[in-house]
Amino acid sequence: MSDPSRSTAPRLARRALRSGSLLVGGLIVAGLLVAALFAPWLAPYAPTRIFPGAEIRPPGSAFLLGTDEVGRDILSRVLHGARVSLGVAIPSVALAVVGGTTVGVSLGYWGGAPDLLAMRLFDILFAFPPILLAIALVAALGPSTVNLVLTIAVLTLPQFAVLARGATLALKPQDFVQAARALGASHARILGLHILPNLAATLAVQASLSLSIVILVEAALSFLGLGTQPPAPSWGGMLSRGRQYMTIAPWLVLAPGLAIMLAVLGFNLLGDAQRDLLDPRRAGARGRSA
Amino acid sequence: MATYVGKRLLLLIPTLLGVSVVAFLLIHLIPGDLVTILLGITAGQNEQTRQALIHALHLDRPLAVQYLLWLGDVLRGDLGHSLVSGFSVRDELARSYPVTLQLALMAMAIALAVGIPLGIFAATRAGRALDASTRVFSLLFISAPAFFIGTVVIIAGARYAPWLPTLGHVSFTESPARSLLTMLPAAASLGLAISAIIARFTRSSMLEVLGQDFVRTARAKGVADGVVVYKHTLRNALIPVVAMAGTQFVYLIGGAVIIEEVFALPGMGRLVVNAIYQRDYTMIQGAVLLLTSAAVLVNLAVDLLYHVIDRRILYA
Numbered sequence: 270m271s272d273p274s275r276s277t278a279p280r281l282a283r284r285a286l287r288s289g290s291l292l293v294g295g296l297i298v299a300g301l302l303v304a305a306l307f308a309p310w311l312a313p314y315a316p317t318r319i320f321p322g323a324e325i326r327p328p329g330s331a332f333l334l335g336t337d338e339v340g341r342d343i344l345s346r347v348l349h350g351a352r353v354s355l356g357v358a359i360p361s362v363a364l365a366v367v368g369g370t371t372v373g374v375s376l377g378y379w380g381g382a383p384d385l386l387a388m389r390l391f392d393i394l395f396a397f398p399p400i401l402l403a404i405a406l407v408a409a410l411g412p413s414t415v416n417l418v419l420t421i422a423v424l425t426l427p428q429f430a431v432l433a434r435g436a437t438l439a440l441k442p443q444d445f446v447q448a449a450r451a452l453g454a455s456h457a458r459i460l461g462l463h464i465l466p467n468l469a470a471t472l473a474v475q476a477s478l479s480l481s482i483v484i485l486v487e488a489a490l491s492f493l494g495l496g497t498q499p500p501a502p503s504w505g506g507m508l509s510r511g512r513q514y515m516t517i518a519p520w521l522v523l524a525p526g527l528a529i530m531l532a533v534l535g536f537n538l539l540g541d542a543q544r545d546l547l548d549p550r551r552a553g554a555r556g557r558s559a
Numbered sequence: 560m561a562t563y564v565g566k567r568l569l570l571l572i573p574t575l576l577g578v579s580v581v582a583f584l585l586i587h588l589i590p591g592d593l594v595t596i597l598l599g600i601t602a603g604q605n606e607q608t609r610q611a612l613i614h615a616l617h618l619d620r621p622l623a624v625q626y627l628l629w630l631g632d633v634l635r636g637d638l639g640h641s642l643v644s645g646f647s648v649r650d651e652l653a654r655s656y657p658v659t660l661q662l663a664l665m666a667m668a669i670a671l672a673v674g675i676p677l678g679i680f681a682a683t684r685a686g687r688a689l690d691a692s693t694r695v696f697s698l699l700f701i702s703a704p705a706f707f708i709g710t711v712v713i714i715a716g717a718r719y720a721p722w723l724p725t726l727g728h729v730s731f732t733e734s735p736a737r738s739l740l741t742m743l744p745a746a747a748s749l750g751l752a753i754s755a756i757i758a759r760f761t762r763s764s765m766l767e768v769l770g771q772d773f774v775r776t777a778r779a780k781g782v783a784d785g786v787v788v789y790k791h792t793l794r795n796a797l798i799p800v801v802a803m804a805g806t807q808f809v810y811l812i813g814g815a816v817i818i819e820e821v822f823a824l825p826g827m828g829r830l831v832v833n834a835i836y837q838r839d840y841t842m843i844q845g846a847v848l849l850l851t852s853a854a855v856l857v858n859l860a861v862d863l864l865y866h867v868i869d870r871r872i873l874y875a
Contacts, residue, residue, distance in 0.1 A: 393577030396855045397847075398813030401831075402581075405847045408835040409588040485704050489817050492706050493832055512710060512821075516717045526707035534702035 290545070294538025301532055304351035312345035316502045325518045335520045337511065343524045346502035350528060353503045357417055357496075358483045364422035366476055369429025374464060376430070377437030378456070384434075391427040399424050403486055407495045417496055421486055425479050432475055436468050470547050477540030481533045488529045504529045563866065567859060574855055579633065582848040583626050586840050594618060615639075638845040643837045648845040651830060656849065658826035661731055662746055662815045663808070665739070669750030670757055671804060675797070677754070678761025682796075683788055685766060693758060700755035705814045709748035709821040716744060728824050745822040749814050753807050760803050764796040798865065805861025809854045816850075 304311065313333070320340040328335040334343040376384040394402075403420055410416040440446055440463070449459050490496035491505030499506055504525040511521030587593070594613055613619050616639075617628045632639070638648035681693035700708070716723050723744070731738040768774060769792055777787050819828030827846055834842035 389573060390577070393574055393581070396574055396578055396809070396858070397581070397851050398809050398816075398854055400810075400813035401816060401847060401850055404816070404831065404835065405585055405843055406588070408843060409585050409840070411590070481702070488704055489706065492704075493817065493820065493835075495835065508707065508710065515710060515714050519714050522707075522710050522714070526704075526710065529707060530699070530703045533704075534698060537698065537702055 290538040291542035294535050294540075294542055297531055297535030298539055301351050301355060301535060304348050305355045306352075308349045308352050312342075312348045314342045314345045316346045316349035317341065317500045318345075325514060325521070327518070328520055334524045335518070337507070337521055338514055338518075343507075343520065346507060347504070347524050347528050349502045350504045350507065350525060351532070353497050353501055354484055354487060354529075354532060357414065357421065357487045358480050361418045361421035362425060362476055362479050362483055364418070365425035365429055365479065366472060368422065369426040370433045370465075370468065370472060372426070373430035373433025373435075374437050374460060374468070377434035378441065378460065378464070387430070388434075391431055394424075394427050399482075400486060400489055403490060404493065404495060407490060412490075412495045412498060414497060417487065417490065421483055424486075425483060428479065429472065429475060432471060433468055436471055437464055440464055440467055470543075474540055474543045474547065477536050477543060481536035481540065484529065484532050484536065564863060567862060571855070571859060575852060578851045578855065579630055579848065580626065582844050582851070583629055585844055585847065587622070589840065633848070638848070639841040641834075641839055641842050643834075643839045643842075648841055651842065652827070652845055652849050655826045655830045657731065658728065658824055659812070659815050659819065659828065659850075660853075661738070662742060662749065662819065662824065662826060663811050665742055665746035666749035666753065666811055666815070667804065667808065669747055670753035670807070672754075673751065674754035674757025675761050675800065677758040678800075679765060679788070679793065681758065681762040682765030682769065685762075690762075693762070697755040697759045700752050701759075703752065705749050705752045706817050706821050708751060709745065709818050712744050712748050713821070742824070745818050745824060748821070749811065749818045752814070753804075753811060756807065757800065757804060761796065761800050764799050765792060768792045768796045802861065802865045805858060805865070808857045808861070812850050812854050 308316075318341060320336060320342070322340070323332070323336050324340040325338055326332050326336040326340075332342050332344065334347065337343055337346070372387065376387050403424055406420045406423075407416055410420065446459060446463050449463055454462075487496055487503070488505035488508075491503040492509045494506070494509065496505055497503040499510075507525040508522050508529070511518075511525070515522045593616075594609055617625045620628065636649060638652070640647055641651060677693055677696070681690045684690050727741060729737045729741050769788075774787060774791055777791050778784075782791070815826065816828030816831055818824075819826045820832055823829075827850060831843060831846045833839075834846065
């Protein structure tokens with residue numbers, strides 16, 4: 270299973286270098302990670318520091334992106350916002366990947382009644398508009414970062430489960446899995462050595478795309494006041510409070526809004542690029558057209 | 560066909576029951592003693608109101624019995640009363656639902672009207688400037704949250720077109736033309752995000768069909784370019800687009816909830832958000848149940864429509 274991929278590695282690398290999406294997406298995501306990790310050192314001021322008398326300043330030399338309605342530096346808040354946004358998105362997607370893959374691979378591998386039952390359950394969960402279910406769950410549990418992460422993880426998990434299950438079902442009858450089984454390999458060995466490595470790429474694509482969706486969901490919940498609570502600088506919350514002043518001071522909403530857009534765009538591009546690299550047919554179609 | 564429709568309709572029952580279980584359990588997820596929490600919102604804490612509430616919500620019965628009693632009420636059209644105002648949840652929902660429905664339908668119409676032509680242009684001019692700019696447009700709008708697009712629309716509207724009504728609401732029954740006009744900015748904000756997805760999908764679907772043998776045959780025997788694109792290709796390419804647009808409806812309903820907050824529309828979103836601030840749990844429950852059931856039914860309708868359009872699909 271690893272041999273064919275090794276022989277295509279140079280071709281993959283060449284395609285990767287040519288892919289504009291990968292470059293732009295990668296740069297944006299790298300920038301986000303840097304902002305999230307080093308916000309306290311990169312930001313000119315503390316995100317909650319109030320400059321009395323400097324409320325609603327337009328972008329200028331002292332405050333590069335201006336100040337908000339209580340006199341806080343918007344650039345510092347947007348940079349720290351990356352920390353808030355990724356601080357929710359990365360743990361919840363990580364939980365969803367681990368949980369979803371475990372559930373999906375087990376269902377696909379062993380099948381039977383639990384499989385049928387779980388698939389019906391997922392169908393029901395997919396019927397809910399995700400943002401509505403997230404709103405309702407967070408409203409019931411109470412807004413806190415932990416509840417936010419858990420809710421989003423639970424809502425994202427079925428996508429990974431369904432994906433992993435389908436891929437496992439496709440891998441199971443293949444010769445190399447059957448051969449391993451005939452040779453007496455244990456279930457754990459087959460799952461860990463033959464199934465999971467072949468799932469990793471597909472799951473990585475979905476993880477990138479899920480991150481972009483989860484960033485949107487976190488922003489939407491914070492926008493409604495159900496996400497990360499103030500004074501933490503969440504992009505959605507900043508945008509929501511800035512709306513009061515948006516006609517006289519549009520930078521109050523433009524800065525966090527563009528930050529959300531950039532973050533979502535970055536993970537979207539990265540996911541698209543990964544998918545193209547994995548599926549030459551798609552990349553070929555684009556190559557013909559681009 | 561008939562058996563397929565029958566099967567899909569039968570599957571509707573467990574799905575809707577599942578949705579009702581989730582909506583029912585929602586209230587029981589609230590940490591702490593339910594009666595105290597619910598009473599904390601309403602007037603008194605005395606024993607009489609406490610017992611009345613326990614009785615009204617059947618809280619003195621086992622959970623499964625509670626669910627069945629609640630489901631019986633729901634099926635009779637009784638969704639309980641608001642914990643805050645005491646008004647019937649059903650009446651409140653009936654008042655706000657048409658607003659959200661109108662918003663979602665308008666947004667979908669805009670999304671299809673913008674997305675499909677854009678996708679066709681991009682596919683027929685694949686590789687040229689228009690294709691590239693369509694791709695950039697799609698990516699930007701897919702990445703922008705609808706509440707941000709909406710906010711920008713309001714700012715731009717106030718600055719460059721102050722005569723345009725961006726806030727407020729006129730009901731459709733009162734004045735259809737004015738109602739459509741006042742809701743246009745909100746519907747456009749929501750629709751543009753989805754039009755980007757539809758444009759991308761239409762493009763790739765068109766490209767796929769354009770590469771097929773029967774299209775090459777049609778071209779080879781001298782069929783005019785326009786006929787090939789619109790008659791041979793588009794009809795086939797639109798089938799998956801219809802199915803995809805249907806799945807977007809679920810997201811559209813969720814998006815409508817948030818965009819209503821931006822444009823101050825008195826729909827389900829406003830109702831849900833206010834209910835959350837006031838901890839009006841019966842209202843939240845009713846709204847979740849109604850919106851999700853609507854999404855399930857739309858999905859079913861799209862699925863059936865898909866099978867009517869594409870007769871090649873086996874009704875397995």
